[in-house]
Amino acid sequence: MSEQTVILFPTSAHVMRAEKLLNKVCVTCRLIPVPRHLSSDCGFCLVVSRHECAKVCALMDDKKVTYDDTAPLD
Amino acid sequence: MMIYLDNAATSWPKAPGVTDAITRFMTDIGANPGRSGHRLSIEAARMVATVREQVAELLGAPDPLHVVFTLNVTHAINVALHSLLRPGNHVVTTSVEHNSMLRPLTALTKNGVEFTAVSCAPDGSLDPASIQAAIRPETVMIALTHASNVLGTRLPINSIGEIAREHGLLMLLDAASTAGCVPIDMMTDNIDLLAFTGHKALLGPTGTGGLILGPRVDPASIRPVFHGGTGSRSATETQPNMLPDLLECGTLNTAGLAGLGAALSWITTQGVNSIQQTCRAHTSALLKRLQANTGVTVYGPRDVGLRTATIAFNINGLSPSHAGQILDERYGILCRVGLHCAPRAHATAGTFPDGSIRFSAGIFTTSDEINAAADAVSCLAQETAQ
Numbered sequence: 254m255s256e257q258t259v260i261l262f263p264t265s266a267h268v269m270r271a272e273k274l275l276n277k278v279c280v281t282c283r284l285i286p287v288p289r290h291l292s293s294d295c296g297f298c299l300v301v302s303r304h305e306c307a308k309v310c311a312l313m314d315d316k317k318v319t320y321d322d323t324a325p326l327d
Numbered sequence: 328m329m330i331y332l333d334n335a336a337t338s339w340p341k342a343p344g345v346t347d348a349i350t351r352f353m354t355d356i357g358a359n360p361g362r363s364g365h366r367l368s369i370e371a372a373r374m375v376a377t378v379r380e381q382v383a384e385l386l387g388a389p390d391p392l393h394v395v396f397t398l399n400v401t402h403a404i405n406v407a408l409h410s411l412l413r414p415g416n417h418v419v420t421t422s423v424e425h426n427s428m429l430r431p432l433t434a435l436t437k438n439g440v441e442f443t444a445v446s447c448a449p450d451g452s453l454d455p456a457s458i459q460a461a462i463r464p465e466t467v468m469i470a471l472t473h474a475s476n477v478l479g480t481r482l483p484i485n486s487i488g489e490i491a492r493e494h495g496l497l498m499l500l501d502a503a504s505t506a507g508c509v510p511i512d513m514m515t516d517n518i519d520l521l522a523f524t525g526h527k528a529l530l531g532p533t534g535t536g537g538l539i540l541g542p543r544v545d546p547a548s549i550r551p552v553f554h555g556g557t558g559s560r561s562a563t564e565t566q567p568n569m570l571p572d573l574l575e576c577g578t579l580n581t582a583g584l585a586g587l588g589a590a591l592s593w594i595t596t597q598g599v600n601s602i603q604q605t606c607r608a609h610t611s612a613l614l615k616r617l618q619a620n621t622g623v624t625v626y627g628p629r630d631v632g633l634r635t636a637t638i639a640f641n642i643n644g645l646s647p648s649h650a651g652q653i654l655d656e657r658y659g660i661l662c663r664v665g666l667h668c669a670p671r672a673h674a675t676a677g678t679f680p681d682g683s684i685r686f687s688a689g690i691f692t693t694s695d696e697i698n699a700a701a702d703a704v705s706c707l708a709q710e711t712a713q
Contacts, residue, residue: 263569264559265361266392269376286364293562296372297364319569 255325258306260299261292262320271318291324329659330696334689335637336663342530344589352585361558371581378584381591387512393540395574400503401427403522403538407499409552414439417466422446423475423672447675450628451480459490470499477672478627479637488517504635508606510599519543531587534580602690606636609688609697616701622708626676639683645711647684658703662686
């Protein structure tokens with residue numbers, strides 16, 4: 254199983270908001286181009302550790318940061 | 328010598344750091360935000376996100392993602408009106424609006440939208456009760472300027488916003504003349520849609536501006552005017568339904584936004600209240616001199632607390648265009664004369680169709696410049712009277 258999880262967002266502005274949120278709470282994340290097999294979006298998405306994904310999603314739900322989906326980074 | 332008193336057209340000089348920020352962006356980043364996934368594209372997106380947050384912070388917008396960047400305030404007002412109004416809707420506006428408001432409203436009458444321009448007093452002041460009286464069952468919006476770009480008169484937006492809320496209407500505010508030099512808070516000022524430009528009192532470059540949507544605006548009720556590339560939902564041929572992309576398509580003026588970000592940082596450091604006080608002191612000094620001159624007719628409110636730094640006046644017996652030419656050529660005073668894209672405002676003041684001279688000081692205007700400008704007007708008035 255992949256050790257990393259991709260989080261997809263509706264717009265790049267949402268990615269930026271999520272990145273800022275995770276930086277604030279010291280969760281390691283990075284931005285990568287959106288994998289084509291996961292989405293048609295042209296921009297970027299967020300990658301976090303698989304182990305932290307649930308925590309990150311809960312945090313984003315709590316802070317009302319909208320995201321589309323999560324998927325393992327192959 | 329050159330005295331720049333045309334800050335109501337566009338501020339000059341710009342805030343410290345603006346030029347450097349633009350150069351830095353063009354030199355070191357340059358990429359398209361949200362389109363590609365490489366580091367420079369990400370860096371550009373971070374810059375845009377930061378400016379979105381700065382705008383939201385300065386203007387009291389609750390959600391930075393509801394800050395939609397446009398090219399200027401005219402663009403923003405068009406987006407707001409065309410996206411939200413439907414045939415049969417009625418809008419209440421005022422008689423001191425700029426053509427940025429009146430022209431799109433007039434254009435929309437061909438689509439079945441109606442509007443009422445409530446008459447302001449000759450000094451531009453407005454009784455909120457007259458707005459209330461103009462509301463009809465089919466009224467959906469009150470759309471008005473925060474301050475007349477001709478007379479400098481500030482409108483009582485807070486009371487008007489309360490009226491909008493009581494009647495379940497949206498209030499669209501044209502903050503072209505005030506954002507950056509008058510404190511604004513979308514939430515406490517009851518503003519639902521705020522259109523701003525970056526190049527006036529926000530001290531940023533031309534080609535920047537935006538529309539901010541408050542929580543009472545339902546994104547589902549928006550029918551976007553522009554459709555196109557956003558970098559999101561790229562497989563579909565319809566516009567994404569999420570803000571800001573719903574109303575923000577095509578490549579942004581990223582270099583301009585980098586400059587705007589620097590300007591917003593500078594304004595935040597100075598404080599809008601402090602900027603307002605400085606501009607008010609200049610306005611007060613200039614008004615006093617102009618009003619004391621019997622050869623000069625000054626328009627707009629006498630109370631400096633009710634106005635911005637924009638002062639409209641005429642030298643009796645001299646056409647505004649001729650006066651403007653002499654002020655430039657002989658005294659090095661750069662101002663704007665004529666109708667200022669606001670024919671109804673001039674009709675309200677009684678200065679249509681000739682218009683007026685307009686002096687607009689800015690945060691970088693000096694007291695010496697104010698005195699020199701007043702001296703020049705005195706000389707010119709005296710010369711004209713002889």
